Amino acid sequence: MKPIIELIKELADKHGRNRHSLLPILQGVVEQERYLSEYSMIEIARELDIPATEVYGTATFYTFLDYKKMGRNIIRVCKTITCSMKGEKQIMLAIEDMLKIKIGETTQDGLFSLLQTNCLGLCHKAPAMLINNEVYTDLTPEKIREILTMYMNRKDEGENNVN
Amino acid sequence: MSTNYQLKRADFIFKNENDWEEVLSKSISRPPQELINELISSELKGRGGAGFPTGLKWKVSSEVKSDVKYVICNADEGEPGTFKDREILSMVPFKVLTAIAICGYVIGAKEGFIYLRGEYNFLRPELLKAINEFEYYCKEIKLDFSIKIFMGSGAYICGEETALFESMEGKRGEPRNKPPYPTLSGYMGKPTVINNVETLAHTYTIFKYGSKRFYDLGVQYSRGSKLFSVSGDTPKPGIYELELGMSLSDFVEEFGDDDTKAVQVGGASGFLVPRKRFSETNIGFQGKLVGISLPTGGSMMLFNSSRSMYNVLDNYLNFFAEESCGQCTPCRVGCQQLLKGIKAVKRGEKNAQYLDKMLKLAETMQVTAKCGLGQSVGNSFSSIVENFREEMIY
Numbered sequence: 001m002k003p004i005i006e007l008i009k010e011l012a013d014k015h016g017r018n019r020h021s022l023l024p025i026l027q028g029v030v031e032q033e034r035y036l037s038e039y040s041m042i043e044i045a046r047e048l049d050i051p052a053t054e055v056y057g058t059a060t061f062y063t064f065l066d067y068k069k070m071g072r073n074i075i076r077v078c079k080t081i082t083c084s085m086k087g088e089k090q091i092m093l094a095i096e097d098m099l100k101i102k103i104g105e106t107t108q109d110g111l112f113s114l115l116q117t118n119c120l121g122l123c124h125k126a127p128a129m130l131i132n133n134e135v136y137t138d139l140t141p142e143k144i145r146e147i148l149t150m151y152m153n154r155k156d157e158g159e160n161n162v163n
Numbered sequence: 164m165s166t167n168y169q170l171k172r173a174d175f176i177f178k179n180e181n182d183w184e185e186v187l188s189k190s191i192s193r194p195p196q197e198l199i200n201e202l203i204s205s206e207l208k209g210r211g212g213a214g215f216p217t218g219l220k221w222k223v224s225s226e227v228k229s230d231v232k233y234v235i236c237n238a239d240e241g242e243p244g245t246f247k248d249r250e251i252l253s254m255v256p257f258k259v260l261t262a263i264a265i266c267g268y269v270i271g272a273k274e275g276f277i278y279l280r281g282e283y284n285f286l287r288p289e290l291l292k293a294i295n296e297f298e299y300y301c302k303e304i305k306l307d308f309s310i311k312i313f314m315g316s317g318a319y320i321c322g323e324e325t326a327l328f329e330s331m332e333g334k335r336g337e338p339r340n341k342p343p344y345p346t347l348s349g350y351m352g353k354p355t356v357i358n359n360v361e362t363l364a365h366t367y368t369i370f371k372y373g374s375k376r377f378y379d380l381g382v383q384y385s386r387g388s389k390l391f392s393v394s395g396d397t398p399k400p401g402i403y404e405l406e407l408g409m410s411l412s413d414f415v416e417e418f419g420d421d422d423t424k425a426v427q428v429g430g431a432s433g434f435l436v437p438r439k440r441f442s443e444t445n446i447g448f449q450g451k452l453v454g455i456s457l458p459t460g461g462s463m464m465l466f467n468s469s470r471s472m473y474n475v476l477d478n479y480l481n482f483f484a485e486e487s488c489g490q491c492t493p494c495r496v497g498c499q500q501l502l503k504g505i506k507a508v509k510r511g512e513k514n515a516q517y518l519d520k521m522l523k524l525a526e527t528m529q530v531t532a533k534c535g536l537g538q539s540v541g542n543s544f545s546s547i548v549e550n551f552r553e554e555m556i557y
Contacts, residue, residue: 002540020332020333023313056333058335062336069317081243081478082244082464083295084474085466118243118319123244124393
């Protein structure tokens with residue numbers, strides 16, 4: 001992982017130093033860091049020469065731009081109507097049971113954060129969830145255990161720092 | 164069960180056609196006016212849900228004088244129960260790219276964008292590859308046009324066109340006042356044509372086969388075919404291309420599980436139709452003389468008799484309360500009050516007449532909210548409360 005300040009400079013070089021590059025830059029930082037610290041928002045503001053409050057105002061509007069420290073793997077379980085009809089609660093319970101965390105929390109080893117999200121556009125394969133950018137559909141509690149085990153094993157192989 | 168239902172399937176969008184290069188080069192050798200006329204006579208209307216005539220949109224933008232114009236493909240597909248645009252972009256990306264470039268040629272834009280919702284980030288690598296190949300061909304035929312992907316970050320409201328521009332400009336996704344409309348002043352204040360993914364895919368069909376082929380499908384005021392995202396209590400969830408104008412009872416006959424109690428047409432911002440109204444409800448744009456016509460972005464969610472409509476409404480209202488941008492009071496406060504209100508009635512803390520007060524609030528929101536989100540909360544709220552009142556109370 002790059003130092004944040006270097007990453008921000010690099011992103012600004014790539015997308016341009018103007019207001020309409022703000023979202024891609026924020027997304028780039030979240031991609032690596034999983035969240036936006038106050039420090040990185042201030043640095044982005046400095047780099048783009050706009051007020052830090054504007055960066056904060058924009059960042060906090062978007063659900064996928066977290067501004068609280070997150071785990072390496074962010075689980076977002078869809079809770080909108082079809083998924084909720086097809087067993088989203090059982091999925092949540094299976095995850096909570098396995099990781100011993102509740103909605104909005106992060107595991108102690110910093111490997112997982114658990115969140116709910118609105119419609120993922122996968123209603124015909126409900127229930128569905130995202131882990132980072134990966135999509136998982138037709139979920140069952142058994143499948144959850146398999147998927148999460150897979151992510152836990154990646155840790156041993158040192159792959160959890162890449163997407 | 165009657166056996167003479169008529170659900171007309173169509174197969175244009177996902178048809179595997181490897182001729183985008185030909186469609187592109189042929190189209191840009193025709194005068195822009197001719198292409199616009201083709202679109203106008205096809206009577207294609209926006210497939211995102213609002214149903215604005217596409218040809219008219221292109222025409223207005225083409226007539227505005229400006230050095231810089233933009234074409235934007237709206238792939239911020241966030242309406243609950245809609246998932247067709249994801250499928251189009253992963254199955255037939257070149258049709259969409261071709262349509263974006265043709266639109267650029269018609270209105271005089273050199274830059275196009277695809278605003279892709281954050282939830283669809285996994286589509287990006289393949290889409291980028293397609294764009295590279297596409298731009299390479301554009302250079303070959305000396306068409307000065309580029310396409311970029313702009314990622315969203317999980318905000319339903321950014322599907323609203325002016326909120327989408329705000330988001331692209333690095334701001335909070337808060338809708339603007341209209342007018343001015345995007346055709347005059349859109350992204351960066353420049354004339355912008357913004358079309359839904361599916362709309363663009365249909366223009367490909369129209370430019371390839373001519374407007375008549377498209378116009379011959381569907382019914383008066385609702386021409387052509389449309390993708391439907393079918394989910395909920397159905398034995399065959401998925402994406403289906405059907406001619407517009409079908410009656411809801413035919414639809415339920417095909418997709419229901421013999422126990423369908425209600426269908427939500429158009430997602431959480433659409434209408435809930437109870438079983439007794441299936442036969443008089445048609446799927447298409449307003450203007451039919453008989454029965455009710457419901458426009459839709461293609462979300463069809465079926466509920467059978469095991470579902471509580473209270474839970475359904477509760478889920479929708481939670482969705483809206485979270486996704487409201489909070490800019491205007493009717494929507495920000497209204498969504499929360501409706502949600503609190505149905506809970507209070509359910510628990511017996513408010514009497515049943517409180518539902519009537521909330522119906523009035525929903526009506527006020529329809530009139531006073533700034534954008535389509537706040538204005539359409541009342542659609543599902545009123546149609547559920549009016550048709551399933553007893554389920555709200557007991």
